[in-house]
Amino acid sequence: MSPATIIFYIISAFILGTGVLAVTTRKIFRASIWLLFSLIGIAALYFWMQLEFLAAVQIIVYVGGIVVLIIFSIFLTIKSGEEMPKPILIRSIFSALAVLFGTGFVVRLISLYTFKPISTTAFNLSVNQIGTQMLDTKDFGYLLPFELISILLLAAMIGCIVIALKSNDKEATTFQNSIQ
């Protein structure tokens, strides 16, 4: 085995191990931390494949963005430090079965598909290429999805602002009255 393969197996074991810990731990905050490590492991896998841009984006979006959001929402819940009750037996049995079937399904699919190496040369993607591809209107350009996602995000942002806006005093009082 070459050193690169060894590193690949170490990273994979790290991702799977932390992933299993994330679903089996009974403390909710620890679960989020294990999830964080699992996502970092995936970024490490991208680095291993020399896809630095993708790895950096993985860390920014998932680790710096989503996990921080999850941790914040855990902080704001009351029982963040306590252990969850043990799941009932029947539920664990069914989830184990689901996992088994899922694994079997994936293994079957992989064994049916024959992987052919596309090219032996490592692809060296520069950020410039990614940028031009992203805003390209010709073949294999991603301008339309890019713009669609931009509009989606804009809608989400405007929605946030509208929700966060201070409502008029009159409306607020009627709202409060309706609650009471």
Place this chain on the structure above:
Amino acid sequence: MFIVDYVKDVYGAMKSLLVGMNRTGYYFTHHKEIITEEYPDNRETLILPERFRGEVVMAHDENNEHACTGCSACELACPNGTIKIINKFDISPEGKKKKAIDTFVYHLELCTMCGLCVEACPTAAINMANTFEHSVFNRGQLTKRLNKPDSKLKAGVE
């Protein structure tokens, strides 16, 4: 208009920050104006202000005479019982009994250096000294006797 106010806000903020940084930058570059006293090294040259209140002392002149009549005005004035005056009765040459001071007990460990005793003293017998290095190894050493042994009341002080 909104945008004008906004720009004015930013401009004013930047200006006030720069004024502050100018001040601290002046201090940083003018290192000679240091106000720190390098205390144990400058013991010889250290000059304390005259009104610095270190501890209560009783002045004695060259004949070992003081001005304390033992009236205990200071004892009454002290807010936390620092001073204890023990009196005795001298027999004067005419055979008259006369009140005089035996021991002026001063508890430095209780003193807050408020100076009320000095103000209360009718004969200006006690005053505040400049000394301030009071650390000792034993608390007993802080209880002091202010009048020197065999000292007498100055003549003419009533």
Place this chain on the structure above:
Amino acid sequence: MFSLETLTKLVQDWLNKTFPPTWALLIEFVIVGILAIALFAALGLVLVIMERKVAAWIQIRLGPNRVGPLGLLQSTADTIKLIMKEGLTPDGADKFLFNLAPFIVMIVSMLILAPIGFAKGFHIWDINIGVLYVSAISSVSVIGILIAGWASNNKYSLLGAMRSGAQMVSYELSVGLSVLSIIVLTGSLNINDIVLSQQNGWWLFKAHIPAIISFVIFIIAITAETNRAPFDLSEAESELTAGFHTEYSGMKFALFFLSEYINIFIVCAIGATLFLGGWMPFHIGNWESFNHIMDYIPSFFWFFGKTFFMIFLIMWFRWTFPRLRVDQLLNLEWKYLLPISMVNLIVMTLVAIKGWHF
């Protein structure tokens, strides 16, 4: 002329001749690791004593002056004291996460060190997404702080961690936008390319007012991102005792303390690279003779000189301005820095497209 590039080449050639390539690579990893740790230790000692001296001089004091000549060994003595102290773990804490947090913060600081160019041809990893890598990895350090705050099982720690999280997440935006405005000019994320693009002058001077505005925004935002006064709400002594590291003691506290200073060094190094030309000597346009004279000063000194100038600026802020309130902090970011840096980015793009810079 002496340069660090020849030295690294010598070492690499010798290693490749004497060992098989895999072993040579591993030995290089070890050497780089040892050098990085040595740099960390040295920086920790130097920056702490520098901070105390700068603070003292600004406040018309003398500062530490007992240990060693001019008190320069004070931070060494403090470090020895911290090593000797017991690292307590509170009873109610989540013990595993509590002990993990300082290491996460430290490892993140170490990882960010990789793409920085210390001198001509002297960097750990010449990665082609240098700046993006730095901003990606630095977003992980907030998680170390959040873990520390939560695992301490202490109200002050939790509050400090929450504040720190909100602060870092929001100020990352303005750091990113002001960095982008320089990336627009260079057209590359690689740190080496960014430095080389400043061969005829630094971007701070070449790109007129927009560059100065983005420099100011950058330096304000990095002060906030490294949790330093006037933005040190996460460890505000008067409100939260020590914020997220209230419960930490001994070496675990020292790791937090050290990583704070290392983070300052790294963000200042990035700022110096983007705006002040990194290891590039001070060049003015086409004045060949002047540029040649400047080239005689080794690039190593240029890099550290600029970085320490930036660090000094940040220390100057710390000892001049009073601490902000939480609402003022978020107002500053969302109402002032973010809109200004967005408009500035558009102006900068215009400058770059039209070629109005030098």
